[in-house]
Amino acid sequence: MLKLNNLVLCALALLPIGLIAQAPAPSAAQAQTANGHRAEETAIEQVMKQYRAAILAHDGTTLSGLFLPDANLWLNVLTDSAYARAQAKSGTAQKVRISSYRDFAKLVSTTPKSFDPEHSNVVIHTDGTIAAVYFDFVFNVDGKANNRGSETWQLVKAADGWRIASIIYSSEPPV
Numbered sequence: 001m002l003k004l005n006n007l008v009l010c011a012l013a014l015l016p017i018g019l020i021a022q023a024p025a026p027s028a029a030q031a032q033t034a035n036g037h038r039a040e041e042t043a044i045e046q047v048m049k050q051y052r053a054a055i056l057a058h059d060g061t062t063l064s065g066l067f068l069p070d071a072n073l074w075l076n077v078l079t080d081s082a083y084a085r086a087q088a089k090s091g092t093a094q095k096v097r098i099s100s101y102r103d104f105a106k107l108v109s110t111t112p113k114s115f116d117p118e119h120s121n122v123v124i125h126t127d128g129t130i131a132a133v134y135f136d137f138v139f140n141v142d143g144k145a146n147n148r149g150s151e152t153w154q155l156v157k158a159a160d161g162w163r164i165a166s167i168i169y170s171s172e173p174p175v
Contacts, residue, residue, distance in 0.1 A: 032102075040162075041124045044131055044155060047162050052117055060109030066155065066164055067101045074099040079149065082172050089102035101167070116140040131155040131162070137169065147173050 047066055054063035063081040074096040078086060086093035108115065132154055139147040149170035155162050 016155075020040045024040050037126060037128065040128050040131070040157070043162055044126065045122075045162060047124070047155070047164065048133070050117060051164075052119070053113050055117055058108055058111070059074075060105035062107055066099060067156065067164045068165050071163070072100045072102075074101055074104065075166075075168040076171050077168065081171055084105050085104045085175065095124045101164070114140075114142050122172050126155075127159050131157075145174060147171055157159070 048130050051063065051066055054060075054066070076099065078093075078095050078097075083093065083095045116139075118138045118140065119135045120137075122133065125132045132152060134150065134152045137147075137149060137151050138145050149172050151167065151169035153164050154166045157163075
């Protein structure tokens with residue numbers, strides 16, 4: 001009986017190894033697709049770095065060049081608590097504010113203040129043609145957090161590389 005129990009234990013211990021050995025290895029096409037996606041994610045991360053560098057340098061021209069020329073969707077959505085505070089100050093406060101990258105590029109180019117956007121928890125989804133990027137941000141002005149929230153970018157891979165089609169972000173300014 002002891003030998004039978006040992007045999008059963010050995011068989012159970014070896015079962016996962018047998019299952020792993022039978023699992024199909026990724027095909028060359030799957031490996032190539034994974035490598036292609038990683039290359040596209042790296043290119044999108046580069047757009048994010050260029051975006052930040054343009055803001056730090058007050059370079060509205062470079063910043064504008066990261067967007068599709070006719071793209072104009074830039075939405076700032078106040079969180080519920082930020083909206084309540086804004087409503088208390090002014091009954092005409094808007095929860096969703098529509099702007100454009102052109103307005104932001106002009107602000108970046110003309111302000112004497114130091115802007116420094118920080119991005120964290122970045123998640124990129126792409127099929128190599130379109131992409132969605134979601135992340136948390138803190139927007140610092142003159143070294144102090146001026147706004148924070150979550151942000152999403154929609155990007156397209158144009159003939160000349162990745163371009164931002166839209167930006168939508170939640171907004172929680174400090175109290």
